[in-house]
Amino acid sequence: MTSNAELFRFLQKLVNDMYEDLELPGFPNIVARLQQTLADEKSSARDIVRLVSSDAALSARLLQLANSAAFKPGDRAISDLKAAVTVLGFSLVRGTATSFAMRQMEQQEWLLPLKPQLHQIWQQSTGVAAICYVGARHISGMRPDEALAAGLFHQLGTLYVLTRAHREGIAMGDADEWNATIADWTPTIARAILENWRVPEHLANAVENQNALGREDPGELSLLARLLAAAKLYQQMQNPRADQAALQALLAEVKFGTQPFMTTMQSTRDEIEKVRRVIGE
Numbered sequence: 001m002t003s004n005a006e007l008f009r010f011l012q013k014l015v016n017d018m019y020e021d022l023e024l025p026g027f028p029n030i031v032a033r034l035q036q037t038l039a040d041e042k043s044s045a046r047d048i049v050r051l052v053s054s055d056a057a058l059s060a061r062l063l064q065l066a067n068s069a070a071f072k073p074g075d076r077a078i079s080d081l082k083a084a085v086t087v088l089g090f091s092l093v094r095g096t097a098t099s100f101a102m103r104q105m106e107q108q109e110w111l112l113p114l115k116p117q118l119h120q121i122w123q124q125s126t127g128v129a130a131i132c133y134v135g136a137r138h139i140s141g142m143r144p145d146e147a148l149a150a151g152l153f154h155q156l157g158t159l160y161v162l163t164r165a166h167r168e169g170i171a172m173g174d175a176d177e178w179n180a181t182i183a184d185w186t187p188t189i190a191r192a193i194l195e196n197w198r199v200p201e202h203l204a205n206a207v208e209n210q211n212a213l214g215r216e217d218p219g220e221l222s223l224l225a226r227l228l229a230a231a232k233l234y235q236q237m238q239n240p241r242a243d244q245a246a247l248q249a250l251l252a253e254v255k256f257g258t259q260p261f262m263t264t265m266q267s268t269r270d271e272i273e274k275v276r277r278v279i280g281e
Helices: 004-017 029-039 045-052 056-066 081-088 090-105 109-137 144-153 156-167 175-182 186-196 201-208 223-236 244-251 261-267 269-279
Strands: none
Touching (some): 004 156, 004 186, 029 045, 029 056, 029 090, 056 090, 081 090, 109 144, 109 156, 109 261, 144 201, 144 223, 201 223, 223 244, 223 261, 244 261, 261 269
8 A cells, every 4th residue: 555655745746747747547539639629719610520520439428418308408309410519519518528538437448446436536527517517507697518517527636646646556545545635636636637628717717626615715716616616515415424514514605696505406406416317327
């Protein structure tokens, strides 16, 4: 098992090197290329379609999502990729591609020892993304597609540390201790990845501030950062081992306008579950 000192040195090295080497080990090449293409202001829906169409599984996933009741604006079936990309929008395509990549990584032979952890990251990401998406639909001034993307992006730092550690022979040891040790590092790493992909600043900022509740006044955070941080805590409440009283106390302070966050959550449980099922397939 890796000592805390060894893990600390490894994390320091990652942070020092991350602006030079931010390749996510095991991340499908098609998804990395798609993120770069989406970041190019000159890219059109046609450019995205040309790239996505080279991967049948990703194409099918985008069409499936565009035709789901959660995201399709009308009753007409969407049968071509260009229409799917247009309906979903670039932010949702970004997030969907990231979620797709996480599922693909679970199937890679060299990452099979990490399959339980990778599956947990994917479940956490899709759970938080569903909460963010539904929450944004009920909060004035927010874009649900960006909120969903923030939820799907927020575990990128954890994914990066986990796969890099495995590739370099850093043993995890106790899962709870490992997660506690890397928790303060992963939001900064996630932001660096998003900056490398040239994701909009406000989205990268929200991901970096995913743990800000309890450290900062919720009112000082941007709407997107506040929603992501609250959604992450609300997702943690679904774990029976979590400190429910502490989480309740933190979330009780979160409001959007005059509406308490927890009131919104209580009235949208079924809606959140429907979205979670769609993006978690």
